[in-house]
Amino acid sequence: MIIPISATMHSPHSSPCGTKTAILDTAERLFAQHGFEATSLRAITAEAGANLGAVNYHFTSKDGLILAVLRRRFQPVNDHRLRLLGALEAAAGGRPLAVEAILEALLRPPLELINQASQSGWFYPRLLAYCLTDPGSYLKPLMQDEFANKTQRFHEALQHACPSLSRAEVRWRLHFTTGAFIHTAGNPQLLEVTSQGLCKASDPETVLKRIVGFCAAGFLAPGVGAEG
Amino acid sequence: MIIPISATMHSPHSSPCGTKTAILDTAERLFAQHGFEATSLRAITAEAGANLGAVNYHFTSKDGLILAVLRRRFQPVNDHRLRLLGALEAAAGGRPLAVEAILEALLRPPLELINQASQSGWFYPRLLAYCLTDPGSYLKPLMQDEFANKTQRFHEALQHACPSLSRAEVRWRLHFTTGAFIHTAGNPQLLEVTSQGLCKASDPETVLKRIVGFCAAGFLAPGVGAEG
DNA sequence: GCTTGAGTCATACGAGCGTTTGAATTATAG
DNA sequence: CTATAATTCAAACGCTCGTATGACTCAAGC
Numbered sequence: 001m002i003i004p005i006s007a008t009m010h011s012p013h014s015s016p017c018g019t020k021t022a023i024l025d026t027a028e029r030l031f032a033q034h035g036f037e038a039t040s041l042r043a044i045t046a047e048a049g050a051n052l053g054a055v056n057y058h059f060t061s062k063d064g065l066i067l068a069v070l071r072r073r074f075q076p077v078n079d080h081r082l083r084l085l086g087a088l089e090a091a092a093g094g095r096p097l098a099v100e101a102i103l104e105a106l107l108r109p110p111l112e113l114i115n116q117a118s119q120s121g122w123f124y125p126r127l128l129a130y131c132l133t134d135p136g137s138y139l140k141p142l143m144q145d146e147f148a149n150k151t152q153r154f155h156e157a158l159q160h161a162c163p164s165l166s167r168a169e170v171r172w173r174l175h176f177t178t179g180a181f182i183h184t185a186g187n188p189q190l191l192e193v194t195s196q197g198l199c200k201a202s203d204p205e206t207v208l209k210r211i212v213g214f215c216a217a218g219f220l221a222p223g224v225g226a227e228g
Numbered sequence: 229m230i231i232p233i234s235a236t237m238h239s240p241h242s243s244p245c246g247t248k249t250a251i252l253d254t255a256e257r258l259f260a261q262h263g264f265e266a267t268s269l270r271a272i273t274a275e276a277g278a279n280l281g282a283v284n285y286h287f288t289s290k291d292g293l294i295l296a297v298l299r300r301r302f303q304p305v306n307d308h309r310l311r312l313l314g315a316l317e318a319a320a321g322g323r324p325l326a327v328e329a330i331l332e333a334l335l336r337p338p339l340e341l342i343n344q345a346s347q348s349g350w351f352y353p354r355l356l357a358y359c360l361t362d363p364g365s366y367l368k369p370l371m372q373d374e375f376a377n378k379t380q381r382f383h384e385a386l387q388h389a390c391p392s393l394s395r396a397e398v399r400w401r402l403h404f405t406t407g408a409f410i411h412t413a414g415n416p417q418l419l420e421v422t423s424q425g426l427c428k429a430s431d432p433e434t435v436l437k438r439i440v441g442f443c444a445a446g447f448l449a450p451g452v453g454a455e456g
Numbered sequence: 457g458c459t460t461g462a463g464t465c466a467t468a469c470g471a472g473c474g475t476t477t478g479a480a481t482t483a484t485a486g
Numbered sequence: 487c488t489a490t491a492a493t494t495c496a497a498a499c500g501c502t503c504g505t506a507t508g509a510c511t512c513a514a515g516c
Contacts, residue, residue, distance in 0.1 A: 040472075040473065040474085041473080041474065042472080042473080042474090052474090052475095053475085053476085053477090055474090055475095056474080056475060056476080061474080061475080062475090
């Protein structure tokens with residue numbers, strides 16, 4: 001936000017894309033805090049120190065800005081997930097993986113993002129929650145590319161790890177895991193408030209350990225008989 | 229929209245509160261579909277066949293309408309939950325309850341609402357998801373009354389059922405359960421689509437059985453040592 | 457049959473929205 | 487230095503929003 005001022009380089013156009021990333025950063029924060037619809041371009045550009053027209057210049061439209069904000073985070077996280085899963089599979093050499101290991105490969109990348117970018121990391125799960133809740137049609141292709149397609153390999157790995165479960169059962173349980181994660185990481189202060197400070201969600205490593213333990217136990221439960 | 233005309237009884241003021249409940253029903257549907265901010269009073273009143281001013285007349289403001297829509301659903305559901313839990317405790321006579329039974333008392337009322345009102349029942353979990361995601365300050369008191377306070381007895385029952393778990397651990401795991409439920413019931417078509425029809429979320433009894441099985445196994449897992 | 461009060465209605469207000477425009481400004485290159 | 491492209495800027499466009507207003511309509515009570 002605060003750009004260090006040096007003698008020579010602080011004209012308004014010093015950095016090539018300073019305005020662009022400033023808008024992206026501010027939009028990410030405000031979108032995570034208030035949602036897409038409730039955040040106006042005027043609020044974004046005002047806080048980013050940019051002109052209102054800059055959004056349409058750099059991102060064509062508000063929808064374009066939303067997609068740019070989302071893609072910047074989702075793509076690296078999902079790539080990281082697939083890399084971790086690939087490393088696990090390479091090390092196992094065909095043998096089934098432990099459910100805990102698979103779930104950790106799924107949940108560690110977003111939680112590490114939280115660790116790295118101390119504030120802005122928390123924005124990722126909230127943005128994801130808004131994507132799943134708001135049925136804006138313009139982000140359907142993004143969600144299809146980044147999630148529906150890329151989680152396919154996690155289904156296969158879990159199916160391999162839990163051969164006694166039906167394919168539907170694996171899907172259901174991964175769906176429950178996703179819900180537990182989004183609700184926890186997307187509302188980091190909710191549990192702290194409702195538990196009156198008893199639970200602290202501020203440490204991603206603790207969150208990871210607890211949620212993986214919970215969901216892995218759920219995966220290892222005997223399957224429900226019926227399909228559907 | 230098109231009002232059928234009968235000779236004697238169809239004057240505009242025939243039913244005493246027809247307009248009020250029509251607005252509530254339509255607002256509930258549109259809020260669940262598009263969220264609070266993205267739904268305009270004009271869209272609500274147009275679909276409800278009411279005048280724009282009727283909202284402010286009956287509900288004072290848009291915030292008042294939102295609160296009325298939420299309270300109409302949340303209150304009966306939460307009352308039902310506490311009644312089921314009370315019946316379980318009375319039947320057990322002081323002995324700890326089974327985790328499955330407690331979770332069923334928690335999740336059956338909203339899922340039965342889905343069963344009864346074939347369409348509009350699905351609106352409840354989506355409204356809940358919007359309440360947890362949108363940080364509108366006006367609904368904080370409602371959430372405090374209806375949830376933070378009323379779920380206290382479920383915490384105690386689960387603590388009693390899982391005496392080896394720390395109080396924080398019980399809170400964490402109930403939080404995960406809530407997330408799995410909201411994500412599943414609030415996005416009923418999401419799993420169907422991503423699983424390419426393999427999983428059908430349309431039957432509440434199936435959803436209940438699967439989610440209770442998953443989360444009860446998570447509760448019965450050995451506790452993580454550290455607090456926080 | 458007039459009065460009263462609840463409810464409905466069309467209309468308007470000011471504010472905020474996303475987007476567009478064209479000129480002004482700055483960086484880049486010949 | 488000059489020409490050219492990239493970027494920023496202030497201003498305005500048309501539109502929709504939530505809310506307020508005052509007249510109108512109807513049922514009920516005396």
